[in-house]
Amino acid sequence: MFNLNLLFTLVSVLLISNVKSFEIIDYDNEIDDNFNQNYLVIHAKRSFKDDKYNHYDNYNDHDFVSDNIDYLSFGFFTNIQIGSNNDTVRVLIDTGSSDFWVADYNVCKNEEDDNDDYNSTSSSYNCSLYGYFDSENSNTFISNHTSFFLTYGDSTYASGTFGRDTVTIGNLTVNDVNLAIANYTNSSSGVIGIGYESTESTDFFHSISKENFEYINFPQKLVEDGLIYKASYSLYLDERGDAEIIFGAVDHNKYVGDLYEFPIVPTNSSKNASITRISITLNEIEIIDDNIQMLVGEGYVPVVLDSGTTFAAFPIGIAETMAEYLNMTYNDELGYYFTENCSIYEGTNLRFNFQGALFESPLSGYLMEFIDEDEDVLGCALQISIDAEDFIILGDAFLKDLYTVIDLDDNKAALAYRNNDTETNDIEVIIDEIPNSTHPPLNETFGSDNFLFTFYNLGPIEITTTAGLSTLPVSLPTTIAKVTLS
Numbered sequence: 001m002f003n004l005n006l007l008f009t010l011v012s013v014l015l016i017s018n019v020k021s022f023e024i025i026d027y028d029n030e031i032d033d034n035f036n037q038n039y040l041v042i043h044a045k046r047s048f049k050d051d052k053y054n055h056y057d058n059y060n061d062h063d064f065v066s067d068n069i070d071y072l073s074f075g076f077f078t079n080i081q082i083g084s085n086n087d088t089v090r091v092l093i094d095t096g097s098s099d100f101w102v103a104d105y106n107v108c109k110n111e112e113d114d115n116d117d118y119n120s121t122s123s124s125y126n127c128s129l130y131g132y133f134d135s136e137n138s139n140t141f142i143s144n145h146t147s148f149f150l151t152y153g154d155s156t157y158a159s160g161t162f163g164r165d166t167v168t169i170g171n172l173t174v175n176d177v178n179l180a181i182a183n184y185t186n187s188s189s190g191v192i193g194i195g196y197e198s199t200e201s202t203d204f205f206h207s208i209s210k211e212n213f214e215y216i217n218f219p220q221k222l223v224e225d226g227l228i229y230k231a232s233y234s235l236y237l238d239e240r241g242d243a244e245i246i247f248g249a250v251d252h253n254k255y256v257g258d259l260y261e262f263p264i265v266p267t268n269s270s271k272n273a274s275i276t277r278i279s280i281t282l283n284e285i286e287i288i289d290d291n292i293q294m295l296v297g298e299g300y301v302p303v304v305l306d307s308g309t310t311f312a313a314f315p316i317g318i319a320e321t322m323a324e325y326l327n328m329t330y331n332d333e334l335g336y337y338f339t340e341n342c343s344i345y346e347g348t349n350l351r352f353n354f355q356g357a358l359f360e361s362p363l364s365g366y367l368m369e370f371i372d373e374d375e376d377v378l379g380c381a382l383q384i385s386i387d388a389e390d391f392i393i394l395g396d397a398f399l400k401d402l403y404t405v406i407d408l409d410d411n412k413a414a415l416a417y418r419n420n421d422t423e424t425n426d427i428e429v430i431i432d433e434i435p436n437s438t439h440p441p442l443n444e445t446f447g448s449d450n451f452l453f454t455f456y457n458l459g460p461i462e463i464t465t466t467a468g469l470s471t472l473p474v475s476l477p478t479t480i481a482k483v484t485l486s
């Protein structure tokens with residue numbers, strides 16, 4: 001999952017204030033969806049960005065954080081109500097993890113009191129923006145008394161206790177939903193993880209003590225209760241308007257062209273490896289514009305489709321090759337691949353070839369421009385973080401231009417270009433196959449027979465420091481996009 005938490009951490013001293021009011025700020029048309037039989041529509045929002053590129057103003061941290069706080073909340077969020085008092089909590093929708101957790105009153109009580117118990121690791125959680133759940137005062141809450149602990153790929157964590165309560169999401173109230181209540185966290189929001197049950201924290205983190213187990217998570221719960229036929233959903237992640245997630249159905253008006261269906265594959269190529277993440281087979285990456293077409297690499301590599309990652313993460317060889325082709329140098333101070341100006345990449349796209357089906361993604365979505373107080377451009381950073389693993393993670397920078405359908409029960413993912421001009425719906429319930437999807441041209445997928453990906457790097461990348469940027473906090477860039485459970 002997501003976002004620029006580190007920026008919060010850097011300025012956390014400035015954030016400790018007496019927040020007495022916890023009334024959550026509402027989105028427009030937040031929860032106005034119809035619940036029809038067999039599918040559930042929920043609306044989500046991403047913070048608006050008026051600029052073409054993601055900007056980071058390094059000159060006035062305090063103003064940046066307080067004025068543009070939503071701007072840091074890269075990711076898609078929805079409001080839900082929990083418990084007998086309908087406590088409203090805003091959670092990140094994350095296909096890259098599988099646990100549903102919300103902040104407990106403890107997290108916010110500390111902030112409210114501003115007392116000696118203030119736990120500095122909670123300071124990145126803004127209670128008035130994201131809300132909290134007062135489980136002690138919910139008379140429908142039942143604790144499981146099992147401990148919850150989860151860390152994400154960006155180093156943030158949440159810890160607390162599992163329990164069950166009533167959850168209202170979209171226009172639907174579901175009883176007895178498994179969720180964790182976090183007493184401590186340095187994440188900036190709670191999360192509704194909608195991935196495979198096999199990546200639940202109970203399976204992952206309890207495995208050391210061999211007490212690992214799986215429980216029914218949110219998508220499966222909808223199936224269990226007979227609300228949808230299959231553990232499946234479609235993502236329409238419009239970054240400027242309303243994002244929409246439909247559980248149990250596809251909206252044919254939300255995409256254009258072919259809806260290609262890909263088998264979900266393990267991220268591990270060993271024989272009998274099991275599927276844990278929503279990942280599909282990528283065969284080629286190219287950088288293209290009107291004049292150039294450069295092949296970064298080809299072969300077989302799994303790509304995790306992760307709505308909880310803001311940008312992307314690549315294995316180092318691939319990231320380095322891309323940076324080379326883009327004529328970027330590695331800025332040691334910042335920990336980014338860097339160049340002077342983002343505007344030179346106007347019209348440049350990344351082209352991903354999945355089993356012969358091509359999807360282009362504007363490079364601008366993967367860039368962040370650094371500007372000073374006069375809006376002069378200081379530089380341009382590539383927001384592709386280095387993944388220690390042998391797979392690629394594509395986050396919102398990629399998914400925002402696509403329509404993505406996930407069928408967890410049959411391990412299928414379908415992709416099409418997003419339809420930008422749609423007012424009406426044409427919703428079809430997923431009963432068996434993903435409706436109206438087509439097979440990509442090639443059938444071979446990543447696995448024990450096909451696991452090599454060759455990238456064509458030109459040699460070691462130049463390492464620079466940029467004098468003009470020396471005023472930037474040195475600790476800034478160690479994590480930039482959150483990635484989950486790596």
Ligand SMILES: *[C@@H]1O[C@H](CO)[C@@H](O)[C@H](O)[C@H]1NC(C)=O
Pocket residue numbers: 015016017019066069070126127128129
């Ligand atoms: C939390 O977010 C609200 C709304 O953006 C903002 O007014 C407030 O200052 C933030 N609180 C903290 C502690 O940053």
Ligand SMILES: *[C@@H]1O[C@H](CO)[C@@H](O)[C@H](O)[C@H]1NC(C)=O
Pocket residue numbers: 031032033034035171
């Ligand atoms: C829920 O959906 C029903 C039926 O579409 C609608 O009448 C009702 O107003 C909705 N309720 C809310 C709270 O949006």
Ligand SMILES: *[C@@H]1O[C@H](CO)[C@@H](O)[C@H](O)[C@H]1NC(C)=O
Pocket residue numbers: 084085086168173
């Ligand atoms: C909570 O929401 C439900 C469903 O909208 C409603 O029936 C109930 O009265 C609400 N409870 C409180 C305490 O507001």
Ligand SMILES: *[C@@H]1O[C@H](CO)[C@@H](O)[C@H](O)[C@H]1NC(C)=O
Pocket residue numbers: 117118119120121159184
């Ligand atoms: C703050 O949170 C950490 C992590 O859970 C915990 O170990 C520590 O005891 C807490 N500190 C206080 C003062 O509550």
Ligand SMILES: *[C@@H]1O[C@H](CO)[C@@H](O)[C@H](O)[C@H]1NC(C)=O
Pocket residue numbers: 005006009121124154155156157186
């Ligand atoms: C969150 O807390 C963990 C454990 O204390 C720490 O390792 C990590 O760096 C923190 N991350 C952020 C973004 O604050």
Ligand SMILES: *[C@@H]1O[C@H](CO)[C@@H](O)[C@H](O)[C@H]1NC(C)=O
Pocket residue numbers: 104106135136160161181182183
């Ligand atoms: C966490 O919160 C729950 C519910 O408020 C409480 O029962 C529990 O004691 C808390 N745990 C810790 C370690 O503070």
Ligand SMILES: *[C@@H]1O[C@H](CO)[C@@H](O)[C@H](O)[C@H]1NC(C)=O
Pocket residue numbers: 144146162163164178202214215216
């Ligand atoms: C919590 O308890 C319920 C009822 O026993 C069980 O179905 C569920 O799997 C448990 N959840 C977790 C996370 O332990």
Ligand SMILES: *[C@@H]1O[C@H](CO)[C@@H](O)[C@H](O)[C@H]1NC(C)=O
Pocket residue numbers: 268269270273
């Ligand atoms: C892949 O799976 C094999 C066999 O289960 C295991 O030994 C290996 O450590 C796994 N590799 C990774 C990167 O997880």
Ligand SMILES: *[C@@H]1O[C@H](CO)[C@@H](O)[C@H](O)[C@H]1NC(C)=O
Pocket residue numbers: 292325326327
């Ligand atoms: C990088 O520089 C080379 C040599 O100047 C040029 O041919 C190439 O088009 C540049 N790449 C991009 C993406 O602009």
Ligand SMILES: *[C@@H]1O[C@H](CO)[C@@H](O)[C@H](O)[C@H]1NC(C)=O
Pocket residue numbers: 256362401417418419420
């Ligand atoms: C939809 O809008 C996005 C962002 O403005 C753009 O990148 C994309 O090409 C558009 N898609 C179509 C099919 O027009």
Ligand SMILES: *[C@@H]1O[C@H](CO)[C@@H](O)[C@H](O)[C@H]1NC(C)=O
Pocket residue numbers: 252426435436
């Ligand atoms: C889906 O496919 C069926 C059968 O080919 C066709 O009749 C129908 O028009 C298609 N629906 C959409 C929305 O494309």
Ligand SMILES: *[C@@H]1O[C@H](CO)[C@@H](O)[C@H](O)[C@H]1NC(C)=O
Pocket residue numbers: 439441442443
């Ligand atoms: C790929 O598999 C599908 C379904 O099994 C089949 O219909 C199609 O002919 C195959 N395509 C190729 C190129 O082998």
